[in-house]
Amino acid sequence: MSVAYFLQQLLNGLSLGGAYALIAIGYTMVYGILRMINFAHGDVFMMSAYFAIYAVAVMPWYVALPVVVISTIILGVVIERVAYKPLRAAPRMSVMISAIGVAYLLENLANYLFTAMPKSYPQIDILKRVYSFADGAVTVSRVTLLAPILTIILAVALVQLINHTKLGMAMRACAKDQDTARIMGIQVDTIVTMTFIIGCGLAAIGSILYFTDRSTVQPYSGSLPGLKCFVAAVLGGIGSIPGAVIGGFIVGICQIAITAAGYSVFSDAFTFVLLIIILLARPSGLLGEKATDKV
Amino acid sequence: MKRMIALLMAIAMVLSLAACGSSSNTSGNAAGSSAENTVTIGVFEPKTGENGGGGAQEELGIEYANDVRPTVTVDGVEYTVKLDWQDNQSDKTVAVTAAQKLIADGCVGIIGGYGSGTCIAAGSYFADAKIPAIGTSCTNTNVTLGNDYYFRIAYLDPFQGKVMANWAIENGYNEIATIDNIGNEYTSGLVSTFTSAYEALGGTIVASETFQTNESDFKAILTNIKSTGVKAIFAPTDYVYAPLLLNQAVDLGLDVQWISSDTWYSNVLIQDAGANANGVVADTFYAEGGHPEFDAGFKAWLNEDEKRLATNLDSDDIVGNHAVCYDAYMVMCDAIENANSLNGEDIQKALVAMDTKDDVVAGAVTFDENGDANKDTSYVCQITDGAWVFMEAVKVEE
Numbered sequence: 001m002s003v004a005y006f007l008q009q010l011l012n013g014l015s016l017g018g019a020y021a022l023i024a025i026g027y028t029m030v031y032g033i034l035r036m037i038n039f040a041h042g043d044v045f046m047m048s049a050y051f052a053i054y055a056v057a058v059m060p061w062y063v064a065l066p067v068v069v070i071s072t073i074i075l076g077v078v079i080e081r082v083a084y085k086p087l088r089a090a091p092r093m094s095v096m097i098s099a100i101g102v103a104y105l106l107e108n109l110a111n112y113l114f115t116a117m118p119k120s121y122p123q124i125d126i127l128k129r130v131y132s133f134a135d136g137a138v139t140v141s142r143v144t145l146l147a148p149i150l151t152i153i154l155a156v157a158l159v160q161l162i163n164h165t166k167l168g169m170a171m172r173a174c175a176k177d178q179d180t181a182r183i184m185g186i187q188v189d190t191i192v193t194m195t196f197i198i199g200c201g202l203a204a205i206g207s208i209l210y211f212t213d214r215s216t217v218q219p220y221s222g223s224l225p226g227l228k229c230f231v232a233a234v235l236g237g238i239g240s241i242p243g244a245v246i247g248g249f250i251v252g253i254c255q256i257a258i259t260a261a262g263y264s265v266f267s268d269a270f271t272f273v274l275l276i277i278i279l280l281a282r283p284s285g286l287l288g289e290k291a292t293d294k295v
Numbered sequence: 296m297k298r299m300i301a302l303l304m305a306i307a308m309v310l311s312l313a314a315c316g317s318s319s320n321t322s323g324n325a326a327g328s329s330a331e332n333t334v335t336i337g338v339f340e341p342k343t344g345e346n347g348g349g350g351a352q353e354e355l356g357i358e359y360a361n362d363v364r365p366t367v368t369v370d371g372v373e374y375t376v377k378l379d380w381q382d383n384q385s386d387k388t389v390a391v392t393a394a395q396k397l398i399a400d401g402c403v404g405i406i407g408g409y410g411s412g413t414c415i416a417a418g419s420y421f422a423d424a425k426i427p428a429i430g431t432s433c434t435n436t437n438v439t440l441g442n443d444y445y446f447r448i449a450y451l452d453p454f455q456g457k458v459m460a461n462w463a464i465e466n467g468y469n470e471i472a473t474i475d476n477i478g479n480e481y482t483s484g485l486v487s488t489f490t491s492a493y494e495a496l497g498g499t500i501v502a503s504e505t506f507q508t509n510e511s512d513f514k515a516i517l518t519n520i521k522s523t524g525v526k527a528i529f530a531p532t533d534y535v536y537a538p539l540l541l542n543q544a545v546d547l548g549l550d551v552q553w554i555s556s557d558t559w560y561s562n563v564l565i566q567d568a569g570a571n572a573n574g575v576v577a578d579t580f581y582a583e584g585g586h587p588e589f590d591a592g593f594k595a596w597l598n599e600d601e602k603r604l605a606t607n608l609d610s611d612d613i614v615g616n617h618a619v620c621y622d623a624y625m626v627m628c629d630a631i632e633n634a635n636s637l638n639g640e641d642i643q644k645a646l647v648a649m650d651t652k653d654d655v656v657a658g659a660v661t662f663d664e665n666g667d668a669n670k671d672t673s674y675v676c677q678i679t680d681g682a683w684v685f686m687e688a689v690k691v692e693e
């Protein structure tokens with residue numbers, strides 16, 4: 001095994017892990033605040049890719065990319081308002097089922113609107129430029145290098161936001177105890193909306209990084225990555241942002257490592273075995289707080 | 296609440312009944328073979344539903360063949376061939392209704408159709424009525440397996456593995472990597488026939504990589520292939536993976552000859568993968584350029600009528616389905632003449648004994664014990680400057 005080969009595979013893993021991490025953050029934040037798993041998150045990620053196809057077709061990329069992020073955020077907030085908010089007082093299971101319903105709705109809607117044939121994702125020149133090192137033994141596109149770096153920058157910024165701003169303090173308060181937070185004058189609905197805005201914004205950026213590298217989108221492109229990112233969030237400790245990032249990278253790198261070793265049959269299975277092992281050995285995840293049951 | 300549910304159920308039932316009602320065929324151009332000097336051949340194709348587009352293209356091939364050869368001679372009497380069109384709506388339930396209509400109309404033979412599911416559903420009805428049917432592009436083995444009255448004009452999928460193995464060796468690719476989609480019958484079948492044919496011809500498989508259905512990240516397996524330094528890859532995957540593989544390979548700086556099969560033979564690939572698709576080689580039932588006489592005749596016929604062009608997606612491009620349908624019609628007429636009878640059982644025997652290569656365009660036709668055509672030819676094409684270009688007809692010795 002040459003160094004170049006190892007480096008190439010490592011870069012493959014890091015870029016996949018970076019995109020996973022950004023989506024996993026969305027899962028973890030929603031869980032932290034609402035104690036629900038937003039199963040529709042993977043499909044929001046897929047819809048964001050379709051938005052990009054249409055946006056890049058009609059405007060220059062530097063206008064199109066913000067438009068993609070904003071329209072994904074709008075989609076996420078609308079979902080929250082329509083499908084989750086009316087169920088705020090209902091048992092947690094009802095919200096979860098509603099989320100599964102939204103996931104299917106988005107998939108079928110995409111099937112109906114965009115057909116099941118894969119559509120090609122716009123190749124934005126500035127992201128796509130290919131670098132090659134060591135006489136072409138290691139080749140990497142700019143987006144592959146950008147993905148892990150951008151992920152870490154965004155995650156650090158987000159942690160700063162949560163730990164050092166008023167909004168972050170309100171979020172932490174909602175995560176601890178919604179009712180008390182409300183008594184203290186925190187607008188819980190606004191905070192929940194903010195959570196969805198941040199989560200969907202990151203999913204949109206993750207979608208740009210992921211699909212630029214993979215070049216086609218179809219209505220089910222979001223479901224498997226969505227599940228894997230959910231596993232990543234649980235692995236890192238659901239509710240913890242650094243945990244989600246670490247989980248995303250672990251899942252991404254492991255998937256590439258297993259496929260590279262010739263066991264691609266097990267690459268998906270491995271992700272879920274990992275989930276089971278974590279749940280058995282350390283239910284709160286790598287960086288998760290120990291759950292203290294409120295009486 | 297209960298009353299609500301009951302009401303909803305009632306509405307649902309009424310609606311579904313209405314749907315059934317509207318789906319029954321209204322074409323009703325019934326013409327039995329009993330009428331003076333006409334013989335009816337049934338066309339069992341989807342005009343609507345998911346396969347409507349493909350079915351419509353196949354119908355053009357049959358219509359053209361009927362235009363070229365409007366009569367058959369049986370017992371010294373010239374019969375005009377009437378086509379009886381029935382839409383199976385790409386639906387297995389409607390397919391049975393359509394089949395029964397064709398049987399009731401007194402068809403002596405059936406041609407069609409596009410999509411295997413509907414053909415399997417209708418097959419036993421044709422067999423019970425002892426009416427022979429020739430399947431066109433339905434490639435599932437179960438269409439013909441165990442049904443003496445269902446034949447198939449297109450080759451079976453795994454045959455393409457042999458064709459591409461021959462092509463690869465002939466073009467100097469003595470080492471190759473394969474990419475298989477685990478759990479996909481089509482891809483795995485092709486990879487395994489390719490591997491055995493390729494090794495028998497003296498080639499070496501240096502890497503056999505696999506991936507799972509719905510995978511979208513191929514960088515790991517492509518990096519593995521890159522590290523072997525191989526110059527060609529055989530990847531007969533479903534279409535959805537094609538642009539992913541091509542684009543990710545370019546990103547990794549992997550410069551190889553891509554070899555695939557009929558699933559990749561699509562203009563959508565050129566659209567989706569752009570310049571990265573240049574050089575890809577795939578085969579198909581039939582490609583424009585394989586039989587110049589047919590090409591010219593068919594194009595002229597298409598251009599005669601705006602409606603025909605519209606059905607063919609506003610172009611006069613020729614696809615494999617046109618040719619296999621043309622062949623199916625010709626073979627059916629040959630069988631009727633060889634049998635010298637309008638009896639289904641006699642025509643079936645004539646089909647079993649069929650051996651023709653004169654009036655068909657996509658390679659000689661004989662049928663094996665299952666009723667599948669023993670094809671020896673497939674048409675290899677390459678994407679050159681953003682378009683599929685016919686390269687050569689590859690023959691495989693059995």
